[in-house]
Amino acid sequence: MMLLLDSGNSRLKVALVCQDAAGVWQYAAEPVALTHDAVETELPTWVAERLAERLAEPSPAGLAAHVATQATASLALTGSLQGAIGVNVAGPQAAERIARALLPCGIGSIDWQIPGDATLGLRNGYRVPTQLGSDRWMGLVGIWTSVDVQTAPASGQQPRQLVNFGTATTVDTISPDGVFVGGLIVPGWNLMRDALAQRTAQLPTAAGSVLDFPADTHDAITSGSAAAQAGAVLRQWMIARARFGAPPALYITGGASDAVIAEIAQLLALTGVLVPLHRVAHPVLDGLRAVLRQRANHAIGA
Template sequence: MILLIDAGNSRLKLGLLPAGAAHREADTHAFDHANLQALADWLRALPAKPTRAVGVNVAGAERGDAIARVVEQAGGGGTAWLRAEKQTLILRNGYAHPEQLGADRWAAMLGVLARQPARHPPLMIASFGTATTLDTVSSENVFLGGLILPGPAMMRAALAHGTANLPLAQGLATAYPTDTDQAISSGVAAAQAGALVRQWLAARTRFGATPDIYVTGGGWSEVRAEVETLLAQAGAARSVPTGLIYVESPVLDGLAAWVLQTEQRPE
């Protein structure tokens, strides 16, 4: 059993890859980063202890070391952290300095590619978490680049904390807001959806084909309606969007794919 770890900015997500399995277990377990005791309790309660752990960490070296200690103390073996590089499996990195790319984004792309046939359309991976990331992968499995912007919750919090009179809004997005909560929520949804559609249009222009869009993250439900509306409007002139494909944990899927295709490969 191998423990899969996605140490994000605010949450710790875990999955399990049973020995000899072709896929990771479907269940995903999540904990607040501050509650490492919950992680330790969960590990000790497992019927079979992981022999080791593989993960990605964007929460800083100190937090990564703390997680690794908890895993080892609970009998989960040592932890290896995947990092972005020039090429991993079939995925090639278009960053000028490949190591600067967030390991979570890299693993998520691997996870989405693991779902694809040998020939596939261009792909976008849109993750709406603490930060929103919008990454594009070509049909030839080249990561071309992507955007980073504050996630929906961070945008709302910035307005509440950075101004004297604006609330932490919880209103519904609408075309013509008539109160402050609606105005903030609508602005946040418009910014998130606008960034996604910008990248979707750029990919469609570059490839001459409509890219598939894979979405994930806790902020997706907040912006989904706005994204669907803008995509339909943007696609009406040339092609109707093929749809949005929700993926619960592409980072864990990518870690599983990496293990299965490298570390468990027969000699």
């Protein structure tokens, strides 16, 4: 079993995966999102509980408590974890905290991924490839390779766009021939509203509705933030459609997706083209799964 980590600016997303008979790394449990403040207490417990469930050991709660409080986990647990691979955009302190939290689970080091020129046939068009956020890159690898996305695939001629409504909002485009051609970084849904509340004298932290013609302060801020988020998506979608001559397939992810997805759908409907919005739960973790698979294939010479 391997541990996958997606350390974003707000939350750490974690998954345990194991290889099936076909060599595909499958989720062994539903991935979880933890705040960074909770990593030291909750991460080792979560890992131990999931491992214990998988190994069908008795008293998972007891084992979890053992791992959380002791310097070393039971041999059966630690022995079943082969390692940890991840991406981190939350800074070195977050990485250290995660590494410390995983020591009792038998993880001595984490294989943090950095974007390169190409991964699994997807080419990185960033001017300095390593400057691209590793979560953005791994998310793109995820929608480029994921089995789950094959259920809602882009045709070979279609560009693909991954929109991540996280702490920041990113809107990234893959050309039909497999090049990440660039993308937007926009203040995220909550950052936008927080910035207005913190940097103006009169504006509150808004709790309004998204309306066409907002007529009070809360609705005006909420609608304005949703419009800015959706406007960024629509801009990239229209530009990519013009550039590649085909409507991009849109993949939506991130903690704040629910707040804005209806606004995007409404704006896209105004374009007169039917554009399905594909929700993807864990594109970054999916990308990491694909990287693991590639490594295994290389190891056996496939």
